[in-house]
Amino acid sequence: MKTKARDTLLTFTDINLTLKEKAILTNVNGEAKSGQILAIMGPSGSGKTSLLNILAGDLPMSSGTVTVNGKPFTKLQKRKLAYVLQSDIFLTKLTLRETLYFTAMIRLPDHVSKADKMARIDEIVDALHLRNCLDTIIGDFMHRGLSGGEKKRANIACELLTDPNIMLIDEPTSGLDSSTAHVLMEELKDFASQYNKTLLITIHQPSSQIFHMFSTLLLLVRGHAAYFGGAQLALKYFSDLGLDFPDQYNPSDILLELLTTDEEVVNKIIKASTLKGKIQNTEKKNCIGNGEVNGIHRKDGDGNTHNSVLGLGYYKKDTCTSEIVLDISSLEKGVQARVETTGPSHNKKWPTSFWTQFKMLSWRNAKQSRWRIFDDCVLAHAAIVAVAYCVLYYQIPDTIETLRDRMGAVFFPLIFWGFAMVTDSVTSFIGEREVVVKERKAGAYRLSAYYIAKMVSELPMLIILPIVQLSAMYWMAGIGGPITFAMYIGINLLNCFTNQSIGYIIGACVPKFKYSITTVNTIMVLFLILGGFFNTHFPSWFAWAKYLSFLYYPFAAIVTLLFADIEPFSCGSSQTFKQCQNETELVTGSDVLHSMGIDIPVYCSIGMMAVLVVVLRIMGYFALKYRL
């Protein structure tokens, strides 16, 4: 099922990275060949992850070049590589089976049949020993699911599914027991050698068994390359530098100890490797200058020829002939026969059609979001408010004295669902953001497919709770009759959609939870004030401001619906309306609306809400596009 990749040479030259005026990487050179594992080792903070991030295209380097087979590593090629991050980023409510199914369906091209996709999942699940936990949810700190090691393997499984040619894995063995780590590394090594894939991994302190699986080693210390070359020759290199260490220990323990214990030793190692780099660069230039070979000249890191004495600058090396020469022209012609067969979509921007993306994203979103939408806390919240509402507003009498109560009975559900919807959509975006960013970076789907799928798949679930709660409250409070009921529910749902759209924009623009919740509160209260609700002293020059408030329209629509055509009633003891100063006057529906500052017909309010939903959703898309 997996395809054999072309011969590949990923080369990074003179990589420098400075962040906040701190040099994170300094002139780091190295290369990774297909069929082999390049291990990047070094103490914590030495720059391993930063280097992977640069190679994956996630972090812009300050200077340096990254090439594949001598050509610049293009954006499209970067999207095709697999990058397994140190942290495991998943949608937490899906089971492992569902996660793998989604990944296979969306990241493998449409021309691969569903049966083949399923077979590939089976193959990888067995290889990574994940069968026992296929039906376990991924989980998070609130709901336990896969163990740390299972999550790590699940992460690798998702990337392996796509059959990448170049794979970058940050700390594949962290959190794994030694035997699982060993099995995993065996699998990765087989994957690299059998299918000619290029593997770069960062690793902290591998066991000696794992260390011996590495073909090439890049040792980093304080952002400098302390060693680059054959993994099994690293110790010899350091002993040639005049460093003493016991040989019966795990090589990685020795190497890390060399790089962490003695400041003076570390400085000398950096000096020696800088010097070596300079000499190699000069030789490389000379060789190419001599025109000896048509292609790229690379050393294999063969430490045999390196006889340097630490710190003295003595460095002896054979001529260019000792270098491994990779002839690109032979690669491109000779290996055509064992070329990958990833099918017609290989060079397309997206592996699957819009329809497949929409379908799969809707499927996944429905599974993930039902937990959020029907969460116990949300249900309890809606139930508590409904009970309090029904007790306080139970069968409000239809008199002028209770007019305020009836206004309140209309107002509070609108505000309740307004806040509930904004908060829900903000938090849903925050929860998914990292996953979407990761998947989009890998070129899994279009943003439009994600956005439309999210809106469509959540819609049926989102309206259930408001419909049930609002129906109960409508009849319990006696807000209106059967004719106005459908309109009342419809307007409330439109209000939900408007507020949800506001939430999409805030969620996209303000990714930090604390700030986004503060933004929600600020915006909601601001628009409540602008709406002019129950306000009799609003400055007249500011009266137009209510039309800016998205909360004004649903209230105006429902109040007009309920009160515009009421029978005129006498004032009784009420002095609320100016007509009531004259006891013979009756108060009409339009007097009531006027007193509330409501002066637009129902259809205008509804039309305005519909326009707002459309405009805000389009704005939400662009907010996502530019902020994700």
Ligand SMILES: Nc1ncnc2c1ncn2[C@@H]1O[C@H](COP(=O)(O)OP(=O)(O)OP(=O)(O)O)[C@@H](O)[C@H]1O
């Ligand atoms: N945005 C940043 N601004 C400033 N310094 C940063 C930034 N990101 C990372 N660093 C620093 O860069 C250095 C290298 O970090 P990096 O995560 O690449 O190290 P690492 O070798 O992968 O570490 P570990 O093994 O602990 O994961 C660290 O000293 C870190 O503090």
